[in-house]
């Protein structure tokens with residue numbers, strides 16, 4: 001049995017479940033309460049759980065993210081919503097210099113059981129300051145786990161294990177996915193350890209995450225029509241990467257294309273490619289290719305924004321390039 | 325602390341300006357209003373996309389304040405900056421084309437509504453990170469001071485920005501180094517859906533600014549006469565070289581925060597009450613009472629604004645798209 005819902009509803013349900021299940025859980029962020037959540041993820045929560053647990057904050061990203069870290073140290077289980085990854089840059093100091101380091105600096109005495117959620121990605125003509133995809137940066141930092149739910153199941157299921165995790169977990173929710181609908185099986189299970197094959201194939205492994213997953217799947221369909229059977233692998237967990245699953249896919253297909261909305265230089269895609277070189281170089285039939293965002297701040301104009309981002313056509317072309 | 329969300333009585337009283345100047349400011353408010361009404365319509369038609377933050381209701385603040393500045397001064401603004409850009413002297417066609425994403429826009433369609441820039445009028449953006457402009461204004465002030473230039477930097481920002489660390493660090497630096505910066509806080513009582521008293525322990529924003537040891541003035545931002553006169557005083561003080569001045573303009577936005585806002589956080593009645601203080605019709609009424617404005621005058625300046633809007637839209641419509649081959653342009657200077 002299954003039921004149909006969209007990404008937004010799935011995430012809302014997950015937060016609702018967490019708030020009901022554990023009195024230590026509370027939600028904090030800009031406009032999460034009275035406004036109903038910037039993207040309506042927490043609509044109705046203020047009435048149901050009250051202002052102590054659905055805590056609207058001022059525009060003080062550094063302050064309230066730091067306060068969430070403190071609250072986690074003090075025994076609470078905060079879910080802190082940073083409106084978008086763009087504004088998380090104002091809180092970066094607390095995330096990187098405090099949350100990520102406390103466990104280690106204290107010699108294992110203090111863990112920070114905190115979940116930080118943020119919207120990421122481009123594609124809505126919001127221009128350069130509102131279109132970053134910086135999950136690759138966050139995945140650089142030891143001490144935090146980084147998740148990228150790209151399906152209804154993951155939107156519904158990743159929050160609970162993230163909250164159960166004793167360490168800080170950052171969840172990136174791509175804005176392009178919020179209205180996506182899907183079927184959620186009644187017996188869904190979700191972990192926050194593994195990468196998952198979203199489409200089985202044998203000729204090329206397309207490795208991706210987040211908002212690029214639907215694009216990779218669309219590319220795979222186009223490729224199927226021309227006789228190339230693509231496998232699509234969803235990384236899901238960006239730190240720590242599930243290297244074994246990546247290598248299994250690449251070894252099977254002997255060709256790989258990495259798709260990542262981050263800019264090419266120093267991207268998460270670069271890390272995935274490096275691991276492929278380290279692990280399965282001799283099993284490849286062609287150099288590994290990648291499709292990333294072009295090295296330009298994301299422009300406002302629609303045609304330029306589209307040209308700056310990974311698109312199914314670019315993925316198809318990259319795959320074809322491996323076989324020509 | 326509580327904040328009174330009710331509108332004060334509409335501004336009244338004599339207008340200490342000659343007819344020509346008064347009509348110029350009135351015309352500027354009307355130009356902004358007509359441009360933005362059209363922008364909202366064009367958003368509905370899919371011509372303008374992304375985020376669009378309208379200034380409707382707040383026009384007296386930008387018009388009154390910017391007319392107190394001179395052409396050498398620097399301006400730093402937020403994403404709610406169409407009005408500032410226009411009054412500062414930018415061509416409405418270049419603004420409209422930018423919002424269309426056309427090559428003929430002030431940033432060739434790279435920036436859109438939130439990122440209007442104009443070197444000629446010294447408009448340094450269009451910053452869409454709340455509080456992001458304040459440190460830049462401090463630096464522009466520092467540069468002017470170090471180069472003995474007689475220009476000040478006017479930095480516009482909202483009440484929401486006051487909660488950011490950047491606000492506090494910037495006010496402190498500017499005061500500490502006695503920099504020629506005019507901090508223009510447009511307090512419209514809300515930062516997106518969060519009312520001032522739900523985000524500030526001290527809701528008197530002048531108290532905060534004064535704590536950094538600078539003059540802090542408060543003014544009815546719906547009253548263009550008061551806005552202009554107090555800004556003139558503030559500008560004089562900044563030019564005297566003793567450091568920054570903070571002005572809080574108490575204003576109100578009549579429209580939603582952006583085009584995606586169900587406005588669950590405020591009562592319709594509150595908005596309607598504030599509309600009775602609308603800066604355009606209250607100022608018009610005062611001018612008429614003094615015989616400085618006739619109905620014909622108003623209709624003429626309104627028609628001129630509408631014609632300017634029509635021309636700007638035609639310019640944007642006729643504009644071209646930057647070729648995709650130029651995608652990587654302007655990332656570095658060379």
Ligand SMILES: Cc1ncc(C[n+]2csc(CCOP(=O)(O)OP(=O)(O)O)c2C)c(N)n1
Nearest residue numbers: 087404452453454482483484485514515516
């Ligand atoms: C650092 C940062 N956090 C959050 C946002 C999202 N945001 C955009 S405008 C806004 C409200 C700002 O309110 P205020 O400063 O009062 O300006 P107003 O919109 O009322 O003119 C918010 C929360 C942002 N752009 N930047």
Ligand SMILES: [Mg+2]
Nearest residue numbers: 482483514515
């Ligand atoms: Mg405001």
